[in-house]
Amino acid sequence: xxxxxxxxxxxxxxxxxxxxxxxxxxxxxxxxxxxxxxxxxxxxxxxxxxxxxxxxxxxxxxxxxxxxxxxxxxxxxxxxxxxxxxxxxxxxxxxxxxxxxxxxxxxxxxxxxxxxxxxxxxxxxxxxxxxxxxxxxxxxxxxxxxxxxxxxxxxxxxxxxxxxxxxxxxxxxxxxxxxxxxxxxxxxxxxxxxxxxxxxxxxxxxxxxxxxxxxxxxxxxxxxxxxxxxxxxxxxxxxxxxxxxxxxxxxxxxxxxxxxxxxxxxxxxxxxxxxxxxxxxxxxxxxxxxxxxxxxxxxxxxxxxxxxxxxxxxxxxxxxxxxxxxxxxxxxxxxxxxxxxxxxxxxxxxxxxxxxxxxxxxxxxxxxxxxxxxxxxxxxxxxxxxxxxxxxxxxxxxxxxxxxxxxxxxxxxxxxxxxxxxxxxxxxxxxxxxxxxx
Numbered sequence: 401x402x403x404x405x406x407x408x409x410x411x412x413x414x415x416x417x418x419x420x421x422x423x424x425x426x427x428x429x430x431x432x433x434x435x436x437x438x439x440x441x442x443x444x445x446x447x448x449x450x451x452x453x454x455x456x457x458x459x460x461x462x463x464x465x466x467x468x469x470x471x472x473x474x475x476x477x478x479x480x481x482x483x484x485x486x487x488x489x490x491x492x493x494x495x496x497x498x499x500x501x502x503x504x505x506x507x508x509x510x511x512x513x514x515x516x517x518x519x520x521x522x523x524x525x526x527x528x529x530x531x532x533x534x535x536x537x538x539x540x541x542x543x544x545x546x547x548x549x550x551x552x553x554x555x556x557x558x559x560x561x562x563x564x565x566x567x568x569x570x571x572x573x574x575x576x577x578x579x580x581x582x583x584x585x586x587x588x589x590x591x592x593x594x595x596x597x598x599x600x601x602x603x604x605x606x607x608x609x610x611x612x613x614x615x616x617x618x619x620x621x622x623x624x625x626x627x628x629x630x631x632x633x634x635x636x637x638x639x640x641x642x643x644x645x646x647x648x649x650x651x652x653x654x655x656x657x658x659x660x661x662x663x664x665x666x667x668x669x670x671x672x673x674x675x676x677x678x679x680x681x682x683x684x685x686x687x688x689x690x691x692x693x694x695x696x697x698x699x700x701x702x703x704x705x706x707x708x709x710x711x712x713x714x715x716x717x718x719x720x721x722x723x724x725x726x727x728x729x730x731x732x733x734x735x736x737x738x739x740x741x742x743x744x745x746x747x748x749x750x751x752x753x754x755x756x757x758x759x760x761x762x763x764x765x766x767x768x769x770x771x772x773x774x775x776x777x778x779x780x781x782x783x784x785x786x787x788x789x790x791x792x793x794x795x796x797x798x799x800x801x802x803x804x805x806x807x808x809x810x811x812x813x814x815x816x817x818x819x820x821x822x823x824x825x826x827x828x829x830x831x832x833x834x835x836x837x838x
Contacts, residue, residue: 436496436497436498437496437497438494438495438496438497439492439495439496439497439533439547439549439556439558440492440493440495440531440533440549443492443493443524444493445486445489445490445492445493445494446489447524447525448465448489448492448493448522448523448524448525449464449465449523449524449525450462450463450464450465450522450523450530451463451464451485451488451489451520451521451522452519452520452521452522452530453488453518453519453520453521453566453568453573454518454519455518455567455568455569455572456517456518456567457569459475459569459570460474460475460570461474461475461568461569461570461573462474463480463485463573465485469482470482470485470486472570472573472574475570476570476574476640478574478575479574479575480573480574480575481572481573481574481575481576482575484568484572484573485573487565488520488565488566488568489522491562491565491566492520492522492533495533495558495562496558496559497556497557497558498544498556498557498558498559499544499556499557500554500555500556500557501546501554501555501556501557502554502555503553503554504553504554505553505554505555508536508548508555511536511537511546511548511555512536512537512546513534513536513546513547513548513555516534516535516536517535517536517537517567518534518535518563518566518567519532519533519534519535520532520533520535520566521533531549531550531551532549532550532551533547533549533550533566534547534548534549534550535547535558535562535563535566535567536548536555538560538563539557539560542560543559543560544557544558544559544560545557545558545559545560545562545563571636571637576633576634577630577632577633577634578629578632578633578634578668578680578682578689578691579629579630579632579659579666579668579682580666581630581659581661581663581666582661582663583626583627583630585661585662585663586602586626586659586660586661587601587602587660587661587662588600588601588602588659588660589622589625589626589657589658589659589660590656590657590658590660591625591655591656591657591699591700591701592653592655592656592657592658593654593655593656593700594652594653594654596612596703597611597612598611598612598701598703598706599611600617600622600706601617605619606619607619607622607623607706609703609706609707612703613703613816613817613818614815614816614817615707615708615815615816615817616707616708616713616815616816617706617707617708618705618706618707618708618709619708621701621705621706622706624698625698625699625701626659628695628698628699629657629659629668629699632691632695633691634689634690634691635677635689635690635691635692636677636689636690637687637688637689637690638679638688638689638690639687639688640686640687640688641686642681642685642686642687642688643686645671645681645688648671648672648679648681648688649671649672649679650669650671650679650681650688653669653670653671654670654671654672654673654678654696654700655669655670655696655699655700656668656669656670657670657699666682666684667682667683667684668680668681668682668683669681669683670691670696673693673696676692676693677690677691677692677693678690678691678692678693678695678696704772704773707770707773707816709769709770709820710766710768710769710770711768711769711770711800711811711813711820711822712765712766712768712788712790712798712800713792713796713798714762714766714790714792714793714796714798715762715766715792716759716762716763716766718792718793719735719762719766719790719791719792720734720735720791720792720794721733721734721735721790721791722734722758722761722762722788722789722790722791723788723789723790724786724787724788724789724834725786725787725788726785726786726787726834727785731747731834731837731838732747732748733745733746733747733753733758733837734746734747734748738752743755745758753837754837757833757836757837758837760833760836761830761833761834761836761837764826764829764830764833765788765790765830765833767826768811768822768826768827768830769822769823769826770811770820770821770822771820771821771822771823772820772821773818773819773820773821774810774818774819774820774821775817775818776818776819777812777818777819778803778805778808778810778819779805780803780804780805780808780810781801781802781803781810781811781812781819783803784801784802784803785802785803785804786801786802786803786831786834787799787800787801787802788800788802798813798815799813799814800812800813801813802827804824804827807824808821808824809821809822809823809824809827810822
């Protein structure tokens with residue numbers, strides 16, 4: 401009985417508690433953590449128009465925002481890295497005080513603030529004076545940095561990740577692009593080495609190799625080289641004045657890349673390689689800088705690497721007529737429409753050919769790709785095993801000769817030199833699909 405009474409009393413108390421929560425707490429807004437105090441209240445990052453940063457190295461930079469964006473005005477005049485400048489201003493605008501360490505410190509040196517390790521000054525539009533954020537050492541745990549404002553005594557903490565944002569040298573803040581050009585307007589690319597010169601020319605969305613031979617260009621490979629050049633970054637500046645280019649190997653360049661566009665030519669010259677870096681210069685300015693060796697490796701290629709690897713240009717969906725000669729036999733099929741307007745394939749005798757089989761053959765044929773290229777035409781192609789002529793996109797026609805030599809398979813086109821060496825299995829699959837059309 402006693403246990404039952406205790407249970408009833410407990411249930412009543414619980415019900416009362418739940419009722420209180422429901423009636424008095426249900427409609428209350430959820431509690432939110434206290435917002436941290438901003439170091440610079442009401443500061444809008446977009447209103448900052450001048451920066452002055454003294455890095456831990458002792459180097460000082462001064463940046464000014466103009467109509468064309470940010471530029472470095474001291475210690476040299478140079479275009480600034482827009483991302484770097486924006487990172488500094490946006491973090492100043494959102495800077496939060498994690499915790500106040502001391503309201504009226506007697507010894508700033510213990511925090512690395514006398515003198516400050518880093519001094520970030522900024523001027524807002526419409527004001528004459530600079531405001532300063534002084535940054536000291538990291539806390540013993542490494543999670544925060546000691547900091548203070550120049551016009552305020554208190555020392556506070558800011559997040560340690562901001563050290564890489566504010567502690568920036570003139571080189572960190574400058575635009576480190578090795579050459580400036582509009583990649584969408586590139587008309588040709590010339591790559592010259594002591595051994596040979598390769599010229600690549602664009603027509604619309606297609607690329608062509610025009611020197612040292614004439615051939616279709618591989619879009620992905622060529623665009624990859626252009627991307628590598630347009631995104632290349634300086635590792636360091638080795639001679640700002642460029643007074644002795646010969647000392648860096650520019651009298652005998654290892655590679656010269658000339659990008660031609662409607663905006664005029666831009667030329668990059670690469671010199672000696674030392675300690676994994678290559679000396680380079682944009683001929684439109686005296687500056688000599690170093691780039692990673694991998695950049696030159698990615699740009700300097702054998703001419704054959706720029707050739708298009710697809711043996712055929714057509715695709716199964718745009719082919720309209722196919723003629724295949726194999727020994728004494730020739731099979732011709734053409735796409736047309738039946739009386740209901742449905743697309744079908746017919747042979748020269750007017751008989752309907754299985755569409756699925758034609759599509760299978762065309763797909764396997766159009767997927768043939770070169771593994772490598774031969775500079776001369778192999779004997780196997782003097783008497784081809786298969787000759788394929790395809791009409792596509794209504795007015796385009798291409799003819800490819802295919803042949804074997806032992807285990808090797810080769811293909812040649814009348815509009816390109818030499819021959820392409822193919823994998824044997826995909827070619828065998830295409831021949832098998834051809835047999836299936838009979």
